[in-house]
Amino acid sequence: MTALIEIKDLHARAEGKEILHGINLTIQPGEVHAIMGPNGSGKSTLSQVLAGRDSFEVTKGQVLYQGKDLLDMSPEQRACEGLFLAFQYPVEIPGVNNTYFLKAALNAIRKHRGEDELDAMDFLKIVREKVKLVELDEDLMNRPVNEGFSGGEKKRNEIFQMAVLALKIVSSGVNSLRNDERSILVITHYQRLLDYIVPDHVHVLFDGKIVRSGDKELAMKLEEEGYGWLETKAS
Amino acid sequence: MSTKDSIERFRTEFLEARSERQSDEPGWLTLVRTQALERFLDKGFPTPRDEEWRFTNVAPIVSGSFEAAPAGSDSDAAALKKRFQIGEQESHDLVFVNGRWSRDLSSVGDLPEGVAVTSLTDALSEHGDELQPILSQGSGDDTAFFDLNEAFLSDGAxxxxPKGVVVERPIHLIFLSLAPGKPTVVHPRNVVIGEAGSQVRILETYAGVGDAVYWTNAVTQVLAADNAVVDHYKLQRESASAFHVASLEYVQGRSASVSNHSLSLGARLARHDIRAELAGEGADVTLNGLYVVKGKQHVDHHTVIDHQVAHCTSRELYKGVLDDASSGVFNGRVIVRQDAQKTDSQQSNKNLLLSNEALVNTNPQLEINADDVKCAHGATIGQLDAEALFYLRSRGIAQQEAQRILTEGFMADVSDRIRLAAVRETLRGLLFREAA
Known part of the structure; x- marks a missing residue:
């Protein structure tokens, strides 16, 4: 079986400073992984590199997505191939209607898959269904993207977009949309992760490297003891 | 050609035009023309040394040897008219081809009792008494271009x-320029009179095609008497090599309400001087604008809102999108006179630069001479938000499409305020097509 995502010896830097010092991680279809780590460990760099932010430079290693070179793809290609990045603090976009934006995104992805673009009616049907699923206030669909949304509404809007757009993999953020095809990578500082989702695999990121991997027991240990015990071991 | 020669040649042309003009022109108009010519010859064209023209160099107009435009063929114009008609909604259309009123292409249709929608030269006989004071008053601050228009004014709307009459359907004034193969000029002059309590919606379209080189030098004067409502749009879609210089003036009576949208897309060089005089208490004016330019286009809006009396309101929002090596100017003056207590004024100019070479000069100015007023103004110049762009792309939207969506979003608060649906849709179609 081809792994959904395979990160091999990934090194990356920003503004001349190396932040990731060789990450290795393999995710199989249907698996839920969590990467946890203290501030400055490289969590956000890793998620930005996976999403395709060009402010980070990959200096070594590779990322394979369904066997293809992920780092060679533009952000929009990655999204069209099924990678979805849920932002922790999504940007507000005044003047751009939420429905209009989502329809443009879904049709771009459908076009990439060789499917017909959806008309307004079919699109509305999907919106109605998914809005209910993630309990998003439908009025938010008629507002500019994220503008004036509360923190909770913004997060919910991300999950809602994921429900509409994403097929295979999700990185960062919290959700309840687990299924056999969809893999989820949660990248978080938040230690009370288990309240929301139970990961199959938990990895601890520290100083740009995965220093420990385990199952949900590891997450529980982090929840109880924090990251302090890792620091003493690492040094 | 020296500047002196380029000005003196207007005297020769003036004399030629006078001998060709119909002899039934009223004597007062001939006098008005002559005085305007003298004013023009006296001051000459503005240069970048003039404060109001610092960033807009009209040298290409001065040296352009523009000749009076010949009559255009109606069949060419008919095809062109189709392109620039708006929407499904029926309008009262008045069409001008190369500055001349086209009876055949115009379709004014049924109007409420007493409403006149006709060519200015036709109106001179029947409405001479109304027109004489308007055409004789000169401009608030006469520019050389205003004077030239007055000296050479050919035709217009x-x-x-009349009092209390509401014109439901919009009145569309369409000015078409056909490419004659050499540089030509037209001087359209429009006069709109909204008597007390009347309501009217007007759209001016200025259009040409392809790379035709011509110069439109237009003046529009609008009187909105007490309680009159004027909803006014101008869609500037001149050819990519054209020059468009236009003055627009409003004089508003008590509680008169005027709204203007200046939508400037075309022309190599476009200069709009817009002036609103709030002369009656309780009057309100909205001046909104959208300029979208690329290539080497240059667009300049100079607006003046003159709060002369108390209790008036003004709202101004101009947005610009500049790509490639285009340039733009916004100069917005709000004057609050000594008697204009309780003035409520807001002015904002926002610019989006889509390239590193694009340039904009913005200068909002407040001149307050009263002490009990509420005035706010501001200006911004920025680029597309990189975070927003990445956000859209991370959802599968290609870069170019993401830029288009964000640009459209930037313009939304101006375009959404266009009340005339046909204009809103036309604009959206134009911008959409241009960006695609």
Missing amino acids: FVSV
Whole structure:
């Protein structure tokens, strides 16, 4: 079986400073992984590199997505191939209607898959269904993207977009949309992760490297003891 | 050609034009023309040394040897008219081809009792008494271009709405320029009179095609008497090599309400001087604008809102999108006179630069001479938000499409305020197509 995502010896830097010092991680279809780590460990760099932010430079290693070179793809290609990045603090976009934006995104992805673009009616049907699923206030669909949304509404809007757009993999953020095809990578500082989702695999990121991997027991240990015990071991 | 020669040649042309003009022109108009010519010859064209023209160099107009435009063929114009008609909604259309009123292409249709929608030259005989004071008053601050228009004014629209009458359908004034193969000029002059309590919606379209080189030098004067409502749009879609210089003036009576949208997309060089005089208490004016330029286009809006009396309101929002090596100017003056207590004024100019070479000069100015007023103004110049762009792309939207969506979003608060649906849709179609 081809792994959904395979990160091999990934090194990356920003503004001349190396932040990731060789990450290795393999995710199989249907698996839920969590990467946890203290501030400055490289969590956000890793998620930005996976999403395709060009402010980070990959200096070594590779990322394979369904066997293809992920780092060679533009952000929009990655999204069209099924990678979805849920932002922790999504940007507000005044003047751009939420429905209009989502329809443009879904049709771009459908076009990439060789499917017909959806008309307004079919699109509305999907919106109605998914809005209910993630309990998003439908009025938010008629507002500019994220503008004036509360923190909770913004997060919910991300999950809602994921429900509409994403097929295979999700990185960062919290959700309840687990299924056999969809893999989820949660990248978080938040230690009370288990309240929301139970990961199959938990990895601890520290100083740009995965220093420990385990199952949900590891997450529980982090929840109880924090990251302090890792620091003493690492040094 | 020296500047002196380029000005003196207007005297020769003036004399030629006078001998060709119909002899039934009223004597007062001939006098007005002559005085305007003298004013023009006296001051000459503005240069970048003039404060109001610092960033807009009209040298290509001065040296352009523009000749009076010949009559255009109606069949060419008919095809062109189709392109620039708006929407499904029926309008009262008045069409001008190369500055001349086209009876055949115009379709004014049924109007409410007493409403006049006709050519200015036709109106001179019947409405001479109304027109004489308007055409004789000169401009608030006469520019050389205003004077030239007055000296050479060929034709234009005359719209008059009697007391209390509401004109439901929009009146569309379409000015078409056909490419004659050499540089030509037209001087359209429009007069709109909204009597007390009347309501009217007017759209001016200026259009040409392809790379035709011509110069439109237009003046529009609008009187909105007490309680009159004027909803006014101008869609500037001149050819990519054209020059468009235009003055627009509003004089508003008590509680008169005027709204203007200046939508400037075309022309190599476009200069709009817009002036609103709030002369009656309780009057309100909205001046909104959208300029979208690329290539080497240059667009300049100079607006003046003159709060002369108390209790008036003004709202101004101009947005610009500049790509490639285009340039733009916004100069917005709000004057609050000594008697204009309780003035409520807001002005904002926002610019989006889509390239590193694009340039904009913005200068909002407040001149307050009263002490009990509420005035706010501001200006911004920025680029597309990189975070927003990445956000859209991370959802599968290609870069170019993401830029288009964000640009459209930037313009939304101006375009959404266009009340005339046909204009809103036309604009959206134009911008959409241009960006695609």
